[in-house]
Amino acid sequence: MRKLAIASVDIAAGIAAIALAAMAVRDAYSATLIVPPDPSTMGTQNLVNNACSKCHGENGISVSPLFPILAGQLPGYIEAELKLFRLRARSDPRARAFMWGIARGLTDEQIKGVAQYFSSQPAVHGSASSNAALADKGKLLYESGKPELDIEACTVCHGHDGEGVNTQPRLAGQHRDYVAIQMSQYRLGLRENKVMQHVTEKLTDDEIAALVEYISTK
Amino acid sequence: MLAAQPARAVPPFARQTGLACEACHTMPPELTAFGRRFKLSGYTLTTRPPLVNDIDDHKKDTLFLTDLPGIAVLAQMGYDHYNRAPPDTGQPYPAHAQSDTFQFPDQFSLVYAGAVSDKVGAWLQLTYNGQAGSVGIDNIDIRYSDHTVDNKWVWGVTANNYLTFQDVWNGIGSYTIPNFNTVTLSSGGVAGAGTSGPILNALGPGSVAGIGAYVFYNDSLYFELSAYHSAVAGGNSPTIDSVSLAANGGAVDRFAPYARIAYERDWGYHSAEIGGSALYVNWIPSVGYISAQQQAAAALAGNTYTPGQTFNPGAINRYTDLSVDWQYQYNGPYNLFGFMGHVTHERQQNSNQLVAATFTGASSPIYSNPTDTLTQFLVTGEYFRNRHYGGLVSFTRTTGTSDPLANGGNGSPANQYETFELDYVPWLNFRFILQYDVYQVVANNQNPFNLSNANFPNSPGFPNVKASDNNTWVLGLWMDF
Numbered sequence: 001m002r003k004l005a006i007a008s009v010d011i012a013a014g015i016a017a018i019a020l021a022a023m024a025v026r027d028a029y030s031a032t033l034i035v036p037p038d039p040s041t042m043g044t045q046n047l048v049n050n051a052c053s054k055c056h057g058e059n060g061i062s063v064s065p066l067f068p069i070l071a072g073q074l075p076g077y078i079e080a081e082l083k084l085f086r087l088r089a090r091s092d093p094r095a096r097a098f099m100w101g102i103a104r105g106l107t108d109e110q111i112k113g114v115a116q117y118f119s120s121q122p123a124v125h126g127s128a129s130s131n132a133a134l135a136d137k138g139k140l141l142y143e144s145g146k147p148e149l150d151i152e153a154c155t156v157c158h159g160h161d162g163e164g165v166n167t168q169p170r171l172a173g174q175h176r177d178y179v180a181i182q183m184s185q186y187r188l189g190l191r192e193n194k195v196m197q198h199v200t201e202k203l204t205d206d207e208i209a210a211l212v213e214y215i216s217t218k
Numbered sequence: 219m220l221a222a223q224p225a226r227a228v229p230p231f232a233r234q235t236g237l238a239c240e241a242c243h244t245m246p247p248e249l250t251a252f253g254r255r256f257k258l259s260g261y262t263l264t265t266r267p268p269l270v271n272d273i274d275d276h277k278k279d280t281l282f283l284t285d286l287p288g289i290a291v292l293a294q295m296g297y298d299h300y301n302r303a304p305p306d307t308g309q310p311y312p313a314h315a316q317s318d319t320f321q322f323p324d325q326f327s328l329v330y331a332g333a334v335s336d337k338v339g340a341w342l343q344l345t346y347n348g349q350a351g352s353v354g355i356d357n358i359d360i361r362y363s364d365h366t367v368d369n370k371w372v373w374g375v376t377a378n379n380y381l382t383f384q385d386v387w388n389g390i391g392s393y394t395i396p397n398f399n400t401v402t403l404s405s406g407g408v409a410g411a412g413t414s415g416p417i418l419n420a421l422g423p424g425s426v427a428g429i430g431a432y433v434f435y436n437d438s439l440y441f442e443l444s445a446y447h448s449a450v451a452g453g454n455s456p457t458i459d460s461v462s463l464a465a466n467g468g469a470v471d472r473f474a475p476y477a478r479i480a481y482e483r484d485w486g487y488h489s490a491e492i493g494g495s496a497l498y499v500n501w502i503p504s505v506g507y508i509s510a511q512q513q514a515a516a517a518l519a520g521n522t523y524t525p526g527q528t529f530n531p532g533a534i535n536r537y538t539d540l541s542v543d544w545q546y547q548y549n550g551p552y553n554l555f556g557f558m559g560h561v562t563h564e565r566q567q568n569s570n571q572l573v574a575a576t577f578t579g580a581s582s583p584i585y586s587n588p589t590d591t592l593t594q595f596l597v598t599g600e601y602f603r604n605r606h607y608g609g610l611v612s613f614t615r616t617t618g619t620s621d622p623l624a625n626g627g628n629g630s631p632a633n634q635y636e637t638f639e640l641d642y643v644p645w646l647n648f649r650f651i652l653q654y655d656v657y658q659v660v661a662n663n664q665n666p667f668n669l670s671n672a673n674f675p676n677s678p679g680f681p682n683v684k685a686s687d688n689n690t691w692v693l694g695l696w697m698d699f
Contacts, residue, residue, distance in 0.1 A: 042266075046267065050262070050263065050264050050336060054263040055252065055255075057367075057368060058367045058368075059368055061369070062369070063368075063436055063437045064252070064255070065485070093240075096238060097241040098238075100236075101235065101238060181486060185551070188551065190551055
């Protein structure tokens with residue numbers, strides 16, 4: 001391209017052009033360097049609009065059960081998980097496929113901002129169960145645990161109504177399918193968490209189904 | 219009828235979004251539930267802020283340039299071995315017939331894919347086609363998309379040059395599985411078993427362009443209305459003539475409406491879809507092979523016909539294609555399973571002038587019947603383990619009314635073949651493919667290689683031909699980066 005430009009003018013002008021170009025380059029070096037913005041410079045609202053909302057919804061209520069509902073989720077939990085994704089320390093298949101890449105360049109401030117944003121969105125709640133017997137069985141397990149198998153009540157970490165505690169997630173209002181898949185991934189060892197792996201390994205399929213049913217009513 | 223190139227999955231989307239291939243693809247180019255949503259959202263998800271952007275007085279974006287353009291290379295190589303060497307076409311001198319061909323590359327594409335602004339995305343593809351030996355504009359899809367705050371409604375507009383390229387399921391259209399070269403190598407390539415199909419599969423780059431509007435509700439109900447117009451490559455004149463049309467080709471007259479509806483349900487690791495589509499095309503056919511006799515008759519009437527030219531007066535065939543398609547996917551942590559396919563029924567009303575031979579210079583009719591029908595059935599099952607090893611089995615059967623004048627031979631458009639494929643996928647963007655295509659029936663009286671005396675005047679005695687002569691081994695490599 002440059003050769004073509006020079007060929008089209010006479011040699012003297014060409015030399016002058018090169019000299020000017022060289023000066024421009026030198027001046028550019030002396031000026032303040034402007035580097036392309038790092039992906040992590042996106043503000044919370046931009047991040048939500050361009051990335052998070054595509055799966056989780058602008059209001060934190062995802063349509064597809066592939067993705068968890070974040071509305072009303074505890075900020076401590078969202079923060080903790082995003083940091084795990086960033087560290088690549090949570091490696092269930094969907095975390096790897098989706099969140100590793102999304103979280104890779106997030107700063108602590110961005111993580112905090114996103115966590116605040118979604119936790120402040122109005123939470124949703126489940127609906128009454130069509131299988132009351134199963135839900136009751138789940139309620140018993142949820143509230144009392146199974147001491148003989150060394151399983152504590154779910155309420156200890158997830159709160160009496162599934163509202164969550166500190167960095168332990170809110171379960172109320174979550175997609176039933178999402179909860180069920182997380183349970184199966186804990187059991188398969190695909191999602192790391194010692195307590196939940198222990199719980200899902202000890203419980204039977206029926207008991208897990210009962211818990212999922214009960215949670216879906218909260 | 220037309221050689222449309224299949225589309226491919228692309229790394230720029232991964233670079234733009236930070237997502238792994240498997241977020242959007244079970245096995246490229248087949249989409250997951252999320253991949254469908256990403257496409258319908260206009261390819262716009264990104265975690266990268268614009269490198270350059272400008273905002274007007276109302277704080278609205280007036281410019282949004284990404285920091286890296288989403289460019290990718292897609293390449294396919296193929297080595298084909300036919301059951302029997304095709305006949306000698308080197309006329310008048312004998313040529314050396316080989317039973318294999320090396321397509322290196324079979325296809326080589328440069329693609330821009332990704333967000334253009336926060337609500338607009340594009341797929342622009344330039345392809346070198348190994349069989350045609352030329353570079354040309356390939357698939358284009360430009361989308362505007364938006365959604366409601368609660369994400370329940372996603373809507374958009376697409377402008378594209380390939381009917382069905384905009385689709386997000388894989389049982390029908392340009393993304394039908396199997397997707398590796400089965401069109402170009404098995405049916406349109408050197409072996410060329412006459413595998414006729416509906417016009418739905420044939421309106422591609424270099425032939426048409428269309429605009430469509432769609433809505434996607436609750437990640438489940440999809441509805442689209444599109445209209446396609448002829449956009450013939452190589453001519454900027456509204457006139458359709460032999461300069462721009464291929465022999466035995468043609469062009470869409472006015473607008474061809476296309477409607478698509480689909481219902482999808484996702485649960486756990488499963489996703490299932492059932493859909494339907496309707497297409498209506500007024501088609502201007504162009505002159506195919508011209509016999510000396512026809513040429514003489516035309517000359518007597520003061521006309522000279524050249525292949526590709528339209529008939530005088532403008533003859534129009536009317537096509538109505540109705541389809542049902544389905545897809546089931548199991549996308550588990552270790553195993554992938556897919557089952558998809560379609561049934562397309564086509565009704566083709568041939569121009570009276572071409573049936574009764576009343577067009578200028580006519581010496582004989584072009585079609586035997588006023589109305590021809592065609593039904594295509596395709597079903598595919600696939601399995602992959604750990605996204606590394608897998609394979610598929612596919613069955614295609616086409617039947618239709620016999621039209622000796624249109625199809626030659628006994629006039630039957632019928633064909634039936636299976637594709638068996640084994641895949642080794644060391645990386646998701648680098649795939650080795652071993653494919654075997656087995657033919658039971660090929661069009662034109664089971665005439666392998668689509669032989670006709672017109673094409674092979676020196677090989678009248680190609681003896682003992684049978685459908686299985688077309689059976690083909692394909693060793694392929696497919697890479698995107």
